[in-house]
Amino acid sequence: MGLFDKFKSKKEKVDWSNAYKAMPKFYSKPDGSPFGAVALTEGTETILLKNPQLQYKVDGNSISDWKMVFVSTSKDSIIGDADYFTALKKAEKYAIDSNENSVLIKGLSLAELESLIG
DSSP states (O other), X not given: OOTTGGGSOOOOOOOOTTSEEOOOXXXXXXXXXXXXXXXXXXXXOEEEESOHHHHOEETTEEOOOEEEXXXXXXXXXXXXXXXXXXXXXXXXXXXXXXXXXXXXXXXOXXXXXXXXXX
């Protein structure tokens, strides 16, 4: 064992089993076209899909419009929403782990959650 071996970080195995797997809900815009919405809730470790549009369809049609909805438990309300992919990019700084299809986001504080809006 060399002097620097004890400083090498070993990637710890992350437990995904207790995290909430965010499942999309589908809604219609005023023009009738569908969109998907995924919730990210304060204080909850959450698994977010990198490409939900590849896994979900409505009436056999792909969904191109995706939103992330931010839910505060301390305020007991929805505090905002944003384009899913823009918000996911911002949320990646809070990622605990990721794989080919998903990102595991740590439980966020209210301030961290609010930083993802807009």
